[in-house]
Amino acid sequence: MTDDIRTKKLINAPEDIISHALAGMISAHPDMLMIEGATGRAVVAKDGPRDGKVGIVIGGGSGHEPAFAGYVGRGLADAAAVGNVFASPSPEQIMDAARAADGGAGVMFLYGNYTGDVLNFDMAAEECEGMGIPARSVAVTDDVASAPADRIGERRGIAGDFFVFKIAGAAAEQGRDLDACLAAARKANDNCRSMGVALTACSMPQTGKPNFHIGHDEMEIGMGVHGEPGMRRGKLETADEVTDELVEKILNDMPLGQGDEVAVLVNGLGATGQLELYIIHRRVAQILDERGVKIHHSWVGEYCTSLEMAGASVTFLKLDDDLKGLLDTPCRTPALTVAGQLAPAGKRTKRDHSAGAASNAIDLSTLAVDGEVTPAIFKTMMLSVADAIRENRDWLSELDGVIGDGDHGITMDIGWTAVRGEIEGKDFQTISELSETMAKSFLDAVGASSGPLYASAFRRAGQSVSSRLNLDAGALVDWIEGICVGIQSRGGAQVGDKTMIDAWVPAVAKAKEALQSGADLNGCLDAAIAGATSGRDFTATIESRRGRSAKLGDRSIGHVDPGAASAVVILTAMKSGI
Numbered sequence: 001m002t003d004d005i006r007t008k009k010l011i012n013a014p015e016d017i018i019s020h021a022l023a024g025m026i027s028a029h030p031d032m033l034m035i036e037g038a039t040g041r042a043v044v045a046k047d048g049p050r051d052g053k054v055g056i057v058i059g060g061g062s063g064h065e066p067a068f069a070g071y072v073g074r075g076l077a078d079a080a081a082v083g084n085v086f087a088s089p090s091p092e093q094i095m096d097a098a099r100a101a102d103g104g105a106g107v108m109f110l111y112g113n114y115t116g117d118v119l120n121f122d123m124a125a126e127e128c129e130g131m132g133i134p135a136r137s138v139a140v141t142d143d144v145a146s147a148p149a150d151r152i153g154e155r156r157g158i159a160g161d162f163f164v165f166k167i168a169g170a171a172a173e174q175g176r177d178l179d180a181c182l183a184a185a186r187k188a189n190d191n192c193r194s195m196g197v198a199l200t201a202c203s204m205p206q207t208g209k210p211n212f213h214i215g216h217d218e219m220e221i222g223m224g225v226h227g228e229p230g231m232r233r234g235k236l237e238t239a240d241e242v243t244d245e246l247v248e249k250i251l252n253d254m255p256l257g258q259g260d261e262v263a264v265l266v267n268g269l270g271a272t273g274q275l276e277l278y279i280i281h282r283r284v285a286q287i288l289d290e291r292g293v294k295i296h297h298s299w300v301g302e303y304c305t306s307l308e309m310a311g312a313s314v315t316f317l318k319l320d321d322d323l324k325g326l327l328d329t330p331c332r333t334p335a336l337t338v339a340g341q342l343a344p345a346g347k348r349t350k351r352d353h354s355a356g357a358a359s360n361a362i363d364l365s366t367l368a369v370d371g372e373v374t375p376a377i378f379k380t381m382m383l384s385v386a387d388a389i390r391e392n393r394d395w396l397s398e399l400d401g402v403i404g405d406g407d408h409g410i411t412m413d414i415g416w417t418a419v420r421g422e423i424e425g426k427d428f429q430t431i432s433e434l435s436e437t438m439a440k441s442f443l444d445a446v447g448a449s450s451g452p453l454y455a456s457a458f459r460r461a462g463q464s465v466s467s468r469l470n471l472d473a474g475a476l477v478d479w480i481e482g483i484c485v486g487i488q489s490r491g492g493a494q495v496g497d498k499t500m501i502d503a504w505v506p507a508v509a510k511a512k513e514a515l516q517s518g519a520d521l522n523g524c525l526d527a528a529i530a531g532a533t534s535g536r537d538f539t540a541t542i543e544s545r546r547g548r549s550a551k552l553g554d555r556s557i558g559h560v561d562p563g564a565a566s567a568v569v570i571l572t573a574m575k576s577g578i
Helices: 014-028 091-101 115-130 149-154 161-173 178-190 239-253 274-291 321-327 375-391 393-403 408-423 431-446 450-464 473-491 501-516 521-539 548-556 562-576
Strands: 033-036 042-045 055-062 079-085 107-112 135-140 192-198 218-221 232-235 261-268 294-301 311-318
Touching (some): 014 033, 014 042, 014 055, 042 091, 055 161, 091 107, 091 115, 091 431, 107 115, 107 161, 115 450, 135 161, 135 178, 161 178, 161 261, 192 239, 218 239, 239 311, 274 294, 274 311, 311 321, 375 393, 375 431, 375 562, 393 408, 393 562, 408 431, 408 450, 408 562, 431 450, 450 473, 473 521, 501 521, 501 562
Parallel strands (some): 055 079, 055 107, 107 135, 261 294
Antiparallel strands (some): 042 079, 192 218, 192 311, 261 311
């Protein structure tokens, strides 16, 4: 049975994979790379950052090697923020990279257009601006399969990162200012298109199970690099037939003809060898030649992978003289070297990025003390949530694997494990203080989309009860509403989008109804659980309108949203923890 399939990986322990991989990368390339920052997740070019140069910071989840850290080096990226497998780096990890790359001319963030990356890099950009470091961002949107042309801003970034990173890095290497580097990166992104095909699933190291199931004689056209389902599933075809479909989709979106010039990337997804990739390139070259399109340069190999997924993608970058010059600018990184004379490294000044944190003493005598939920009881409730998330981790990841990338349970468990580590064995004066601690620990540990969303949720929830020492029924409902408001204010999702909001909004509504009817604290929690459960079940009846599953259309119907499911787990565990 497919449910019994387990995969094999050469790792030591799932919790050590990133630190061990980065240690191996640094030991393999000590002349090019180093780690900087307290998080241990910022890979920095030894001779990249320098005074007066725009700092180029790239990043994203692990599992796509050599992306992203493999493109750190002279003439390309100055630093990369490295997230967990298939999960965005956290703002603090990104800030470690930004501080290392800062040469006094501003920094530019480049990443794939995924909700988690956008949220986390946006938070880092806000922090940079607050520290006086000008920051700009470009989210790569090259994947033709992920949204129609009239919604191009919703497209995800896949192997096109390779070209956009190269162009931006070259612009900075040439000494262009921040706005000019931004313009070059945007031009590259606007002229880059990709399409992919998957033949097998990949598996998360933490679960050892395929993220999705696909028949031995099937393929998925338009598959995303996190295992997101594509445009269609069908019987496996010949290499030429598959290539024809991939290229046709690209050319329908970005017409090319006589006299045009392109750079070509034929990219393997992790388990497809160059033998097959060159067969694909052979057909790509034939199609372009028939149209009178010149290939300026091609790259064939693994440049943006998806763990051990079998499959490939084709990317075209339409060139003008400026893009061609930037593409040919020399660089030296572990994953990409463009030959040529590199300019002298230049001076690098270590800058003081410290910022004093204000400390506000709490006057406990001003806080309301009525209510049975003390800070100690509330901590027990949160530890109960951490236990419940751990128990349901694999189930939540399986739900996510059907319509997403299969990591929701894993990332939630990482976040709640970090929360446990920060609050267990400690005493907190107030529930607001505890909530703020949860926000920071969750955000620093997770990244992904869950990190910023739940960090904003915990922070807003804590603020909503800042006038209280203990919580009564009304205050607990306020805390739950703060969770919902915090998630919506950061992510922007609405009811009907098929997200966690579809569970949190009815949870708040039902809890408020119970409170108005005179229910006690347990009654309000029961009502919240019932509302969240109905919202969770509702998500199975609707199409997804946000996140990685938004492109699935009616293929997402019949499947519960994993974020809505985890909301029910959280509320249920809170009740059991009282």
